Amino acid sequence: MLSATRRGARLARRLTVAHLADWGRPHGAAEQIVAEFAANAVTHGLVPGRDFRLGLTLRADGSVRVEVTDARGDRLPVAAVPGAGAESGRGLLLVAALADRWGVTPGPVPCKTVWAAIGTP
Known part of the structure; x- marks a missing residue:
């Protein structure tokens, strides 16, 4: 568990x-x-x-799965194209470009897990 802070x-x-280096x-x-x-x-999954x-997770086929679970299952991420003048909102587009697959798994209540698979054959 990690503190829900910038640190x-x-x-x-x-x-x-x-x-990954190991x-x-x-x-x-x-x-x-x-x-x-x-x-x-x-930012979005914070519950004080x-x-x-x-x-x-390093899988047998050499792929890596990353997961981050937070306490706000009611706030699901959506990869959307931000407006021309928007200063934020591009992060999940970057995730979509870097990952082979990514998604969200709801639960256990009140949580959600956002995951990505990298290097899948």
Whole structure:
């Protein structure tokens, strides 16, 4: 569990890089995806006093699955094209470009898990 703060989001990114280095896997895409998911957990998934969870899985086929679980299952992420003058809203478009697949798994109530698969054959 990581604190739902900017510091917790930064730690999630650093832990991702460290684990992938230990596994001998490239970390660039995973680092960016975790940065986005963790920032969203801190910004949009925040419930005071609740943390968020980072999950990293190295699968037998060499692919990596990243997961971030936060306490706001009622706020589901949507990858939408922001307006021309918008200063935010492009993060999930970046995730879609970097991941082979990504999605949201609801529950357990009141939580949700946002996940991405990277390097799937």
